[in-house]
Amino acid sequence: MDRVDTCLIAIRRILRATELYGRELKQTSGITAVQFRVLQIISERSHATAKEISVRMRVSQATVTSLVDKLVRQGMVVREKSEQDRRQTNIHITPKGRQTLDEAPDPLQQRFVRKFDAMEDWEQSMLVSSLERVAAMLDAEDLDASPVLDTGELKRTLDH
DSSP, X not given: OOHHHHHHHHHHHHHHHHXXXXXXXXXXXXXXXXXXXXXXXXXXXXXXXXXXXXXXXXXXXHHHHHHHHHHHHTTSEEEEEOSSXXXXXXXXXXXXXXXXXXXXXXXXXXXXXXXXXXXOHHHHHHHHHHHHHHHHHTTOTTSOOOSOOOSSHHHHHHHO
C-alpha cells in the first residue's frame, strides 16, 4: 500500500470514529455530540448565555440558538431572564440535562484531549501542523468549524 492510500485510510478512520461515537451518543443519551458540548459548557457554572456558548464553540449565536432550542424541547435546559440584566437571557441546565451528562459515554474529544495532552510539546506541534496541512489539501482551511468532534449537526445548523 502506498502512502496516499495510508493517509486516506487514516482520514477515513477518523471520520468513522466520529460517526460511530455520534451514533452511540445519540442512541444512549438522545443528543448529538454538539448538543453534548453545549450542555458541558452550560454545566460548568450551571448557566451560560448564548454569546458565551458561541464564543467558546466558535460558532454564531444563531447556531447556538438552534442548538439550545433542541435542548429546551428535550427538557435538558431552560431559558430564564437574568435578574441582573433583564436584556440578557441565561440558559440553565436542568436535572435531566445533568443526568444526561453523567450517563453519556466518554466523549470522543475528551479521549483525544487526554491523549493529546500526554504527548510531548514537539509531538503536539507536529500533529497540529500536519492536520492543518491536511485541511488545506482538502481546501477546508476556511470552513467554519467548532472544536467539536462531530460530523453532522453543526454543519446542518450552519447551513440553515
